Amino acid sequence: MTLVTGERGIGKTLLCMLVEADALSRGIRAVRHGEGDYALETIAWLRSLYAGFGLPLPLSAEANTQEHLVDGLATGLGRLTHHVNHRFLWILDDAEELSDDDLAIVMRLLVACEKAGAPFHIMLAGEPSLRERLAGPDAPELASRIRSRLPMGPLNGEESERYVRHRLHVAGTTQMPFSRLGLRSLRDDGKGNPRRLNTLAHRALERAAERGERSIGERALSFVVREALPQHAQYWLRRFRKPILVAGILAAVLFVGGAATWFLTGHSPSRPKSLVTATPEQALEKFKDALPPPDVGKVRVWGELLARWQITSKETSVANAINCDATIFPGFACVSGRGSLDQLRRFDRPIVLELDETHAKQQVLLVGAGDEAVRLYLGGKYVELTREAFAQVWSGRFYAVFRVDPAMPLKLARGDTGEGLAWVLARLPRDPGAPTATPPTSFDRSVEARVLGLQQRFGIAADGVVGPETMFALSSLETDGPHLARGVP
Template sequence: MYLSHFGFTEWPFSNTPDPRFLYLSPRHEEALAHLLYGVRERGGFVQLTGEVGTGKTTTCRYLLSQLPEGVDVALVVNPMLTPEELLATVCDELGAAYPPEPRTRKTFVDALYRHLLAAHGRSRRTVLIIDEAQNLSLDALEQLRLLTNLETATDKLLQIILIGQPELTTLLARTQVRQVAQRITARYHLLPFAERDTRAYIARRLQIAGQGLNVFEPPAVLAVHRASRGVPRLINVICDRALLGSYAEGRRTVNARTVRRAAREVAGEIRRPPRRVRAGAIIAATAAVLVVFAGAAGFAGAWRLPSLRALRNVHLTAAPEPPRTVALGPPLETTPGGMPIADAAPAASPVVASAPVVASAPATPAPAASAPRTAPDLGALLTATRPAADLSGALTRVLARWGVTVPAGEDPCRIATRSGLECYDGRGTWTVVRRLRVPMALKLTAPDGARHFVAATALDDDTVTLQWAQRTELLPTAAVERWWDGSFSVIWRPLPGVARVLAPGMQGPGVAWLRRALNDGDITGRERGPVVYDDALAARVIAFQRREGLEADGIAGIETLVRLSTQLDTRAPLLAGARPGR
């Protein structure tokens, strides 16, 4: 309908898993590396999970187009089968002949074993991929485990990759299938896109569909990301509807207003529940709609997209922090005895005394002029910030600490790439922030629901210096936690020309860098001859991942590489000791 209007040669936002449209974000690259690692291994399970619509199936289809020579694959896309039906499906996928009767498990397993032995004799490996694996029954899972027992004297004959929604993790945690969980050699959870990935994803699909120009205005792209929360499937649906709306209005570009209307239509809502209310009239109108159409308290939950509900409510369920305590060490841990801020951080707020202070003397009221500095109300400061502090501004401040200037209107991450740096989005606690050691942007949510991005430029045991707009504030970390969900964006320096995911069996300069970094912290030297990612290096990677609180799978993905780089890069700016705000 709108193809010729926008100059497309095909539908840009079809939800079919076409590998041509695959955009490999850093997270998808890491997921693909885990799958390729599973293909190279012999025996055991590899697990890939992700929320609905995050690109698991598309990544799997792309994997099939990237398989090395000598690999046979059986793909099961509907695993809601009995064990016998599952075995028959696997045999059919691999072309393993079996007699028509009797249709027993032994019949299918014997046929499969003969086929696997013959493939092994031809130096071929066999991989079984189960999509939507959360739908497997316990009996079917146990039968899959038994298939991993098919082996020769030296090799396992079958590698199994389980791909599914987060419910798969819950399923594998059940006692009845604990032996399956014990055989999982690699796990990865695929997250939605970061904002810049959404922007690149939209641009790529438009380009492949025949339109080199991005018909989505920059505010419209941001609106798509906010409405979809970075879920590719929702991005496709919203963008498709927005293009249709712009076509109906005769416009050649898509604006933010059209995107927001498209998002409401996609969600099946006339109006979203009133999370951000700015006028009494809106409150009254929305209340009337709720009374007429809902008639029940559960209206909001029923009409919201289930996969996004938890993300929207993350700040509504957090318990408020004690009013005058600060964190020491792990988040939410108060100082001994619940020490107030004035006693916990005297260095940051010195008391002006007119006479020597005797340590054993009883406490006496201090004059008003010598009272400790009271921490500002972060929630009130964020609410008063208009417009909301954006990610671009926060990353511009962070890049300034790296000595990189971002011209007005430019994308900070693009400028970072030109300077040999990269942006990385992560999630964690203050412990993670301390281990990364470098300035970063934190995502905060104000009491009115507005999202702000602030630059964290200094961090002490219990205080952090935040910069945004024209402000520089020294705040207790415990006070910041109330408005921070753990999301951050960090700048790091990758090794030029090195893959963002390093896995066992790989070799090259990236593997050499990894070995030096884990051996003696040297990330600048060179090694002679090829260096292979062997079992010994994988063991060191696992040890490092465990120390850092990462998924200990022995694969040096982007999160592992970022941790190593920021800890060992002597040219990186550090989170210096916090200073009082000005």
């Protein structure tokens, strides 16, 4: 008998399947049972061994007891051995689910086959708890029959990366979707477990597709770990149990606030519900039905927006961000105003849109915009709606957040100097026809001309002054941060 052990998801079932597939070519008849078979009565899976090894099933009721089935199976295999040169293998996957009574029957069959002269082998595959169970003082008699042990350990770092690259190659991709740090984070968080690696990679790719992101980095993987691994929150709770107790009521309030923010943000579905093909009346009716209560929807929408910017509860709260102050916290600003979908589309950033008064000024998140349709997050689900239909419920009001230099003043105009000017100059598009020169040290006429060009390009009031909307436009030129989803028609 062989014992194969390893953590859940390490590849034991795959190994069992490969052994079963390769057995016949080596003159071995194999039968594989798993957790689903053990849920049946013992007599049922004993009878399935007859069919698996090619033996006729006993028909009489007297021969369908456990004892008769075991003896009949051993006798049949012994008789079959004299006619064909075959060995017999019984693979028991998920063997930790077997009760002591079931293991006793396995032992009885093994002994009966020895007496009948049948070359009968058993492969037990289970989690480490099975190994501990068979090594304990109350171990079943079966433990003494184990001749070889195969512990399956986790992949090391290099093997984990090779595994991810192999899976991507099999899937047919020609580009690595993970950045160098993202791949390293996936490797570390996967902990060498193929199933865990699959879960994290699949959710990371799915999330990147939802957001139209071409490269998955370390921060995105950190978000996916919190979302895809249920035990993650419990791990941090155990790790910081003593500091929480010492901090007392204050720490408890912070923890509850963070947990409330997480749960109220909701989780996005894999695919948006398309209302594009419905008539405008039907689409708007379904759109209204999908809207959550205004207060709940607003919290979830702003929570999703902050999550896309990878803003944590340590930096600010959803309740604080909803106020849309000019500076939410140093380096992160908010701007509000009125505009058209075409104008907001140029910014290429997710933006909160406020519906008209008929819909209680509810807020939704614009996550994608095309020539004919928009993709919206309603605070619980995604929908796609034609621009024509959405224009009937949107008031034109929007709220947007963006990263900015903490030293940036609220406004920069001609004649101003300072650190904020350097941030503006680093992002202002240069005039292709202008000669390359040293950057100006003050907000002069040339800078004003470049600001006017940018404002005209984004449809902002062209006054040559760098205000909140112009800062948002400059920030949107950066590749970092979330962008509108691609593929919206």
